[in-house]
Amino acid sequence: MKKRVLTGDRPTGRLHIGHFLGSLRNRVEMQETHDQFVLIANVQALTDNFDDPGRVKDSILELLCDYYAVGIDFDKTTVFIQSEVPQIHEIFVYLANFVTIQQVSHNPTIKTELKQKRMEKSTPLGFFMYPVHQAADILCVRADLVPVGKDQAPMVEGTRDLAKKFNEMYGKAVLTEPEAVYGVEKNVPGVDGNEKMGKSLNNAIYLGDSRDELRKKVFLVYTDPNRIHADDPGSVEGNIAFTYHDLFNSDKSEVEDLKSRYRAGKVGDVVVKERLFEVMDEFLSPIREKRREAEERKQELLEKALEGSKKVREIADEVVGEMKEAMKIKF
Amino acid sequence: MKKRVLTGDRPTGRLHIGHFLGSLRNRVEMQETHDQFVLIANVQALTDNFDDPGRVKDSILELLCDYYAVGIDFDKTTVFIQSEVPQIHEIFVYLANFVTIQQVSHNPTIKTELKQKRMEKSTPLGFFMYPVHQAADILCVRADLVPVGKDQAPMVEGTRDLAKKFNEMYGKAVLTEPEAVYGVEKNVPGVDGNEKMGKSLNNAIYLGDSRDELRKKVFLVYTDPNRIHADDPGSVEGNIAFTYHDLFNSDKSEVEDLKSRYRAGKVGDVVVKERLFEVMDEFLSPIREKRREAEERKQELLEKALEGSKKVREIADEVVGEMKEAMKIKF
Structure with a gap:
């Protein structure tokens, strides 16, 4: 049983x-x-x-x-x-x-x-x-x-x-x-780097978020605050864009490549986030679609x-x- | 309504x-x-x-x-x-x-x-x-x-x-x-003079008490501890026999008479209690009878x-x- x-x-x-x-x-x-x-x-x-x-x-x-x-x-x-x-x-x-x-x-x-x-x-x-x-x-x-x-x-x-x-x-x-x-x-x-994601903290990406909302949130994600220019060497530790890549990007070699280029100052936040948005949107879009169906x-x-x-x-x-x-x- | x-x-x-x-x-x-x-x-x-x-x-x-x-x-x-x-x-x-x-x-x-x-x-x-x-x-x-x-x-x-x-x-x-x-x-x-009557205090007269139980309890009732002989003047205040007489004896003049004779050392505890037993038994016996009916x-x-x-x-x-x-x- x-x-x-x-x-x-x-x-x-x-x-x-x-x-x-x-x-x-x-x-x-x-x-x-x-x-x-x-x-x-x-x-x-x-x-x-x-x-x-x-x-x-x-x-x-x-x-x-x-x-x-x-x-x-x-x-x-x-x-x-x-x-x-x-x-x-x-x-x-x-x-x-x-x-x-x-x-x-x-x-x-x-x-x-x-x-x-x-x-x-x-x-x-x-x-x-x-x-x-x-x-x-x-x-x-x-x-x-x-x-x-x-x-x-x-x-x-x-x-x-x-x-x-x-x-x-x-x-x-x-x-x-x-x-x-x-x-x-x-x-x-949370997108703001807070250890916890929650509604009251206003730092959550919801399962029902639209493409636009998702994009907006991904581009607000907390990265390396000490990095001013795209060619400054950056840190991936505590960098939420990379935390999310680790969680949602199934192409692990792409993530490793992005990380080493980021550390070397060879890739900007915008590129990392653009790719993160694509990956997360791919993850969320079937859920979003089924959610619309559920709404009805x-x-x-x-x-x-x-x-x-x-x-x-x-x-x-x-x-x-x-x-x-x-x-x-x-x- | x-x-x-x-x-x-x-x-x-x-x-x-x-x-x-x-x-x-x-x-x-x-x-x-x-x-x-x-x-x-x-x-x-x-x-x-x-x-x-x-x-x-x-x-x-x-x-x-x-x-x-x-x-x-x-x-x-x-x-x-x-x-x-x-x-x-x-x-x-x-x-x-x-x-x-x-x-x-x-x-x-x-x-x-x-x-x-x-x-x-x-x-x-x-x-x-x-x-x-x-x-x-x-x-x-x-x-x-x-x-x-x-x-x-x-x-x-x-x-x-x-x-x-x-x-x-x-x-x-x-x-x-x-x-x-x-x-x-x-x-x-309670029968022992305690302010409260209760099971845990073991000082209660129950509605279902038999005549014998009632008699036993009435004769244990706390009276005047300073009175040794029946012809000693006694106190009716705090004397539970009289408290119960006040509550259950509807013949108020009899109660007053007993009280004044008690104060003067003209009536013994036994008489007061014997009469109390009769009065209380009169009160309890119809209840006791209905209780037996209820039991069945x-x-x-x-x-x-x-x-x-x-x-x-x-x-x-x-x-x-x-x-x-x-x-x-x-x-």
Whole structure:
């Protein structure tokens, strides 16, 4: 039997090339070999966007289009929407007895995010409790595997712990203890050279960017700030144009040639970027095309995600039922 | 239209005479004048009894019998079981965005209970979040009124605040803002003179106590420790035998007569207690009798509570639906 795998996204904006290399590509492969579930975490998105629910709503449709565009097949992958599976909240409430607020406070993701969002002094309970709520996401589908980046490892570890504690307390293997899967981590820096690519940083190349937008962004890419003239010797380290060439240009010898000419002051930024634009446009244009197709079938994709949610409700109902039986509250 | 009123109990043991005077008696009256809902909070009971779910389960049946015994009419009052209304958890999760962990930490009930239960250093998240979860109990039935003791006032105030914040954020009166109702507070001390009567203190007279148990407990009641002989002048202040006479003996002139003779050293503890036993037995015997009847109809009462839960699910479904519409997550 295929192992069940869960991943997901918060609907807070469109997906970019960083998401593609970091996870979407992997999902397209995994749907052939695994029983794959993809969660659209709109309830969690509301924890820090409750004052702008329209954004979350629109982002759900954007996500669905992005998924379709990169090749996620809604018949092979079960895409589901968090708010359509209320059992997640129920599972969460029962899990919350097995974790202390001290443990949650020490969660590194929560710590970092609280700092980033300047919420230390006034953390909404909803935001604070979301690492435990994420455990309920994973447990509600009985996921065996959760592909994550290294920084999310504690979240999966925490979920295993909770499942184990619950199972041990009631002497029965009610909850499936999930395992983390570490993919090849591809960190994609922003066009401005920032280590992270993100909407709030305004430095992202989106999967849906038009040819014009792409061209504009590629020509803004951070290169070597010390190089004034095209015949100055330049540095390729920390030079985002070359970082992107490494990631998207499959002609490795061309990249090596460009790099050595760049170091020698024999090729200008314009040439390097013009070529980068071509390469990236070649990569993005089929995605862009499928995305346009998706835009016209938005409603249909949403229907598929609602069907997926129904399927998850049925699985989650069983999980809740078994939990309740263990806690002697099944009537 | 009748105002809707909500009260409830945690199923962690049988009910005693303190519960009767503090709330059950009031409920029996209110079911005639209000649209009354009574919640059996078994999910909250699990927050500090998750390691002993059998106790919670058994206590549900005990509660149902106690309700029936004191005259709660399951056709007039909607009795419901928390774990049968998963919408409560859903409402809770959405409310959690509108309260900070700092606010929860300052909740006086939580502060006191954490101290009592020595959980400051390792507070389960489930226990920590229960004041907000209680708000969901109240809001899920659209309660207008919540009868409380003075110490629970902050809980109802907190619920009003949450409802108001939610309604203001989305510009629509989605949630019913409840009001607290303060009853005549009857604090009933324990037989040992402790200010509170409670199971953990082992000083309670239960509604279901047999004649023998009652007699034994009445004769253990704390009186005047300085009085050695029956003809010593005694004190009636802080003397629990007289506190109970005041509460249960409807013959006020008899009580006054006993008090003045006690002060003068003209009546012994035994006489005072013998009479107290008669009075209390007179009060408890019809309750005890109805309780025996209830014991035989436990299953039927449980069925009624499950029907009540179904009715609440329907109301709560509407509430959740309106909340989701406001947050633009209704599909």
